[in-house]
Amino acid sequence: MSADPRVGTDEELLRATADGDEGAFLEIYRRYRDRVYRFACRMTGSADAARDVTHTCFASLLESPFRYDGRRAGLGTYLCAAARNQSLRRASRAWRERPAGTSPDRRPGGGPGPLERVLEDEKARIVREALSALAPLHREVLILAEYEDFDLATIAEIVGAEVGAVKVRLHRARRKLRAALEVHVRSGALAVE
Amino acid sequence: MKAELRSGDGPEREDLRKVLRQWHVPPPPPEIEDDLRRTFRRRRAKGRPALWLSIAAALALIAVWRIGVNGRAVTPAPSRPAAALASPPPPPTEAVDVGRPGSASRPAGRPSAPFSAARHPGEPAPAPRQAEVIVEPGQGRLLAELGSSLRDMRQAAPGTSMPRIEAGASDQRAAFAAAEEADVPEYRGGWETVAGEWPYVHRSRQGEVTP
Numbered sequence: 001m002s003a004d005p006r007v008g009t010d011e012e013l014l015r016a017t018a019d020g021d022e023g024a025f026l027e028i029y030r031r032y033r034d035r036v037y038r039f040a041c042r043m044t045g046s047a048d049a050a051r052d053v054t055h056t057c058f059a060s061l062l063e064s065p066f067r068y069d070g071r072r073a074g075l076g077t078y079l080c081a082a083a084r085n086q087s088l089r090r091a092s093r094a095w096r097e098r099p100a101g102t103s104p105d106r107r108p109g110g111g112p113g114p115l116e117r118v119l120e121d122e123k124a125r126i127v128r129e130a131l132s133a134l135a136p137l138h139r140e141v142l143i144l145a146e147y148e149d150f151d152l153a154t155i156a157e158i159v160g161a162e163v164g165a166v167k168v169r170l171h172r173a174r175r176k177l178r179a180a181l182e183v184h185v186r187s188g189a190l191a192v193e
Numbered sequence: 194m195k196a197e198l199r200s201g202d203g204p205e206r207e208d209l210r211k212v213l214r215q216w217h218v219p220p221p222p223p224e225i226e227d228d229l230r231r232t233f234r235r236r237r238a239k240g241r242p243a244l245w246l247s248i249a250a251a252l253a254l255i256a257v258w259r260i261g262v263n264g265r266a267v268t269p270a271p272s273r274p275a276a277a278l279a280s281p282p283p284p285p286t287e288a289v290d291v292g293r294p295g296s297a298s299r300p301a302g303r304p305s306a307p308f309s310a311a312r313h314p315g316e317p318a319p320a321p322r323q324a325e326v327i328v329e330p331g332q333g334r335l336l337a338e339l340g341s342s343l344r345d346m347r348q349a350a351p352g353t354s355m356p357r358i359e360a361g362a363s364d365q366r367a368a369f370a371a372a373e374e375a376d377v378p379e380y381r382g383g384w385e386t387v388a389g390e391w392p393y394v395h396r397s398r399q400g401e402v403t404p
Contacts, residue, residue, distance in 0.1 A: 147214075
């Protein structure tokens with residue numbers, strides 16, 4: 001175990017966390033918070049739900065730090081799988097809550113102007129609604145592949161399915177999403193840049 | 194199309210990704226880290242007394258179990274007094290090995306082997322083995338006399354009393370002599386003890402040794 005927990009491996013940080021090292025635990029959080037929060041946001045479509053999911057996923061490391069098996073997958077994959085499970089539970093009711101990616105989520109004190117924010121909010125809304133129209137099993141593989149850049153094997157590990165099943169779901173999700181966004185692309189609401 | 198289905202790569206996928214990336218998700222709010230910090234400290238503070246409580250509870254259970262085990266070990270077995278009361282009755286006087294007249298007396302205190310009579314042809318089955326009674330040399334004749342007196346009492350009519358034994362010295366000697374000659378069972382008279390040998394054996398006149 002290195003003296004500075006910030007440069008240790010995930011296993012070392014987990015052991016330090018189990019031993020009561022707060023700095024190690026927060027280091028783990030800082031390493032994987034963006035990925036987990038983004039995934040939860042896009043899965044649930046709600047910033048509030050994404051916050052709860054993120055907190056639950058990292059708090060589970062405190063309850064059962066030795067449940068994670070480093071030989072099986074990386075800690076980021078493990079946390080995404082936990083976020084996926086939590087998100088599916090909230091997915092049905094979260095779409096009625098405050099959407100993720102809208103103006104209240106932005107940090108105050110900087111960023112684009114009001115018009116740009118409105119436009120970006122509109123684009124985000126379109127994409128978010130197109131994703132919400134997908135079945136959860138299709139939505140999750142699409143988010144993991146297109147937003148998080150996971151390979152098929154890692155996606156299969158996260159969702160608990162075979163690689164072949166992931167391929168089929170991904171193909172169908174892309175086809176449906178393309179069909180849903182095509183009209184907005186043709187109208188200019190969404191630009192293919 | 195088939196290439197896209199197999200690998201998922203292609204120009205169409207790139208266009209789709211560009212559209213999807215237009216939904217930008219901001220970074221997580223700092224409140225999440227604050228909540229997690231509080232959760233961590235709360236669990237850490239709760240875990241320590243819980244650990245001690247678990248250890249104390251385990252030690253208490255072990256102590257209770259040990260007390261229960263020791264209590265059962267100290268308590269005497271309830272069957273012992275009953276066993277003492279149910280001890281077998283003392284063997285009848287006929288079973289006492291008084292030895293043959295004139296034979297070497299067995300020193301007091303030497304345990305004797307259970308009497309085992311050799312069956313003579315035609316003789317009834319011998320009495321079952323009974324614990325031997327250590328008899329002093331001088332007491333053998335008194336016991337023989339008592340045995341004869343008891344036999345007389347059984348043979349007498351009910352209600353009669355035991356025959357009195359005269360207390361005179363000459364009468365005593367005569368009585369003892371009479372008991373020696375008449376009252377010692379024949380089968381016992383045919384045996385003599387072999388002193389000094391262990392285990393204690395009986396040897397018949399003919400030299401047959403029976404353990």
